[in-house]
Amino acid sequence: MSDNHKLPLVALISGGGTNLQAIIDGAVGDLPVEIRAVISNRPDVLGLTRAENAGIPTRVLNHKTFPDRESYDQALIELIDEYQPGLVVLAGFMRILTPGFVRHYAGRMFNIHPSLLPKFRGLHTHQQALDEGETLHGASVHFVTEELDGGPLIVQAQVPVRDGDDAGTLANRVLQREHLIYPLAIRWFAQQRLHLAGNGQVYLDNQPLQQPVLFTPGQEIV
Ligand code: GAR
Numbered sequence: 001m002s003d004n005h006k007l008p009l010v011a012l013i014s015g016g017g018t019n020l021q022a023i024i025d026g027a028v029g030d031l032p033v034e035i036r037a038v039i040s041n042r043p044d045v046l047g048l049t050r051a052e053n054a055g056i057p058t059r060v061l062n063h064k065t066f067p068d069r070e071s072y073d074q075a076l077i078e079l080i081d082e083y084q085p086g087l088v089v090l091a092g093f094m095r096i097l098t099p100g101f102v103r104h105y106a107g108r109m110f111n112i113h114p115s116l117l118p119k120f121r122g123l124h125t126h127q128q129a130l131d132e133g134e135t136l137h138g139a140s141v142h143f144v145t146e147e148l149d150g151g152p153l154i155v156q157a158q159v160p161v162r163d164g165d166d167a168g169t170l171a172n173r174v175l176q177r178e179h180l181i182y183p184l185a186i187r188w189f190a191q192q193r194l195h196l197a198g199n200g201q202v203y204l205d206n207q208p209l210q211q212p213v214l215f216t217p218g219q220e221i222v
Pocket of ligand 1: 017018020047
């Protein structure tokens with residue numbers, strides 16, 4: 001497939017970038033995307049090195065050099081739009097976004113969140129799941145809307161909570177699933193099989209999703 005038929009994508013990161021790595025690996029394979037840039041709000045994070053190693057342009061827009069959230073997000077829009085992405089993916093981008101930023105990318109921005117939303121929005125999701133005595137935990141990919149971690153869900157993956165788990169062991173188990181479901185959702189979008197209607201309804205293959213697709217290991221979802 002030539003680059004003309006690939007979805008132009010910009011990824012935003014704040015840290016280690018294992019989800020970014022999964023997307024890079026997919027793009028090296030048969031994921032029909034062209035990662036045009038990786039942008040981090042933090043300098044010197046491993047995710048930037050991952051992008052550089054893959055030959056992807058990297059940019060740092062340090063939030064600490066801006067007086068407020070509005071001016072940062074405006075500068076971020078200008079930076080992202082230099083690359084004219086068809087999809088913006090938040091891959092461990094640990095910033096609360098302004099409504100104007102979210103509206104600018106309405107229907108073309110994804111986030112991945114380490115919980116079975118709507119459970120456990122925000123931070124420390126694994127500890128929250130342990131504290132609540134959950135036996136199932138997981139991750140969700142969703143369209144980004146103005147509601148923090150509240151946008152329409154696309155796909156989820158579940159993992160068991162095991163005796164003796166701590167937040168770290170649970171996070172690792174969830175991450176393994178994140179690395180599968182994020183490229184999957186991106187693939188559907190790149191193939192123009194997935195879209196968000198103006199009323200907030202997600203459509204996959206022209207069917208309204210009544211609930212997120214549940215990814216099950218071993219089950220082939222194409
Ligand atoms: C991932 O677990 C992702 O779901 C989470 O941050 C981690 C980033 O890991 N995102 C959020 O919590 C967003 N609210 P990575 O940098 O290795 O992809």
